[in-house]
Amino acid sequence: MKSIALSLAFAFAMSAAPLLAEDAAGPPKAKAAEDIPPPQVSVTKASGTFGGQRVAFTATAGETYLKAEDGTPRAAIFSTAYVKDGKDPNRPVTFLFNGGPGSGSVWLHMGAFGPKRVAIPSDAKDDGAPPFPIVDNPDSLLDVTDIVFIDPVGTGFSHALGKTDPKDFWGVTKDAESIAEFIRIWLNENGRWNAPKFLGGESYGTTRSAAVLNQLEGRYNDVSMNGVILISTILDFAAGADTPGNEMTHILNLPSMAATALFHGKAQSAGTPAQFADEARQWAIGPYAAALLKGSALGADERTQVRKELARFTGLSETYLEQADLRVTPDRFYKELLRDRGLTVGRLDSRYTGKDYDNAGEGPDNDPSFYGIDGGYTAAINSYARETLKFQTNRSYVTIGSVGPWDWRLGDGRDSDVYMNVAPYIGRGLRENSGLRIFVGQGYYDFATPFFAAEYSLSRTGIPKDRVEFHYYEAGHMMYVRDEDRMKLSKDIRQFIRSR
Incomplete structure (x- = not known):
């Protein structure tokens, strides 16, 4: 778990006067x-x-x-x-x-x-x-x-x-x-x-x-x-750094996105979550990896097919995926997957859902699977x-x-x-x-x-x-x-x- 910006106060009973004296x-x-x-x-x-x-x-x-x-x-x-x-x-x-x-x-x-x-x-x-x-x-x-x-x-x-x-x-x-x-x-x-x-x-x-x-x-x-x-x-x-230009992060996150989309009813599969995740895993290291590595050289027909499959696995619309250039970071995924329900999904555990201050924006206010x-x-x-x-x-x-x-x-x-x-x-x-x-x-x-x-x-x-x-x-x-x-x-x- 990456560092989370929390500050924990020590349980010392201190009055304002001693604090001011200490500062001086x-x-x-x-x-x-x-x-x-x-x-x-x-x-x-x-x-x-x-x-x-x-x-x-x-x-x-x-x-x-x-x-x-x-x-x-x-x-x-x-x-x-x-x-x-x-x-x-x-x-x-x-x-x-x-x-x-x-x-x-x-x-x-x-x-x-x-x-x-x-x-x-x-x-x-x-x-x-x-x-x-x-x-x-x-x-x-x-x-x-x-x-x-x-x-x-x-x-x-x-x-x-x-x-x-x-x-x-x-x-x-x-x-x-x-x-x-x-x-x-x-x-x-x-x-x-x-x-x-x-x-x-x-x-x-x-x-x-x-x-x-x-x-x-x-x-x-x-x-x-x-x-x-x-x-x-x-x-x-x-490998998993969510930084621009790092294609591996999109490949490695895709099976988790697929499992999450299936859990929340945004993807369909006749198989188990493990089977659907494995299907996403195999596609991620095949057609998806090839498309990402081609970058701007990716042809129109191949792009259309990849976008369609990416929508099937992630539960996100093809319009959104096109706007994201077929590359959706986890932070965007947490916010977008259940936007139509007014909910976000968790980072530590994407089974959890949370309610943000409003439904706009690219990322969630907080991680519901941590504060939960x-x-x-x-x-x-x-x-x-x-x-x-x-x-x-x-x-x-x-x-x-x-x-x-x-x-x-x-x-x-x-x-x-x-x-x-x-x-x-x-x-x-x-x-x-x-x-x-x-x-x-x-x-x-x-x-x-x-x-x-x-x-x-x-x-x-x-x-x-x-x-x-x-x-x-x-x-x-x-x-x-x-x-x-x-x-x-x-x-x-x-x-x-x-x-x-």
Whole structure:
């Protein structure tokens, strides 16, 4: 999920007078190392039934300090670890995080794989107002693996310490280095170096997964992984960039447009959404790709035929498609598809619909598939962390925060402000670790990280395809918000872990 311009205020009770006094005196001085308190950690015991098995576990919610070479604490990484009771050094452990960059792990934690989840509507309806039910989650993976949810610096309760600038952690490589350091510390402290290990993320968390894999396995002091779990994948940022002149974005978005048009009754097909999406996929890499690459040299007869088929797949009128020169960006699609109904469709999950201020304009006011779920998740993680996990803090949990400017350089000789692609890290990991496997989970209704773009990025040269498996879901970016898909995702990943 790309960064979303949200600002989250800390829950400090401050009067106007102290604020004015602080402004006059300048910003508060950074704490010296000796003023930094020890990490906060809360340990609780619980049990639940997951995957049909009763599991007793210990939940550790707390801070891990990343330190400079001289021992000075630089950052507090907040994590929540669920470890099955009864020491088993060979039990699998899975490290999970979300994306953004700037997103805490709340979405996977409280939506998919934690022992508790927030119960919001499963049918692409708005989550409404509190109280939001926090219920047992039988789809958690705790029957097959211990789980550690990680919040990178600037997300969740994680933050820089002392005089450290948080920007020291804000970048593809910087962020990956900090998460890899945290994982090494966790393995040390929990005696799990020889345990089967899995790494996973959602959205930018898949980018992070590839970069962290490179940090763990691409160094002399290797941490070998058994599997990487990619949920709503974004690895090649150029292929899907919605910029003028980039024809690949139109090709890669078309199958998602077709599935969305079919879902909302704007396209017709005798087949399933998966079959219609595949039909669009094949046409996109054939006649449509050929037409786009011909540009202004495209002949009139061929243009007419392509425009007709494009209308059939997208549900948009031929007149509109002609005006768009056969190239419809996602933002325009969200607004145009259901304009006649006065509705827009979602970006993260195009099953969702929203109502804009008015029906004019090229793009929607906001993403109904984000504001349709964010309230429930924010309330759930703050309530659950404090009341159930007993983690006490005066910080607000940052579900999605500002972590900019983000440094997109890879530092491996392939630096570019335009073509940022971490898929080669996956290829290298597969070539150099014969036991490594890749799980890819994609939603048909996801425009933030379209499923065809994920397929494209992982089918390039140097990526062995025999250990990459794809799974598809009839929801969007966060497919687990749909009950049927959460159960399917859990079953699919459970099998992936078991078959190591």
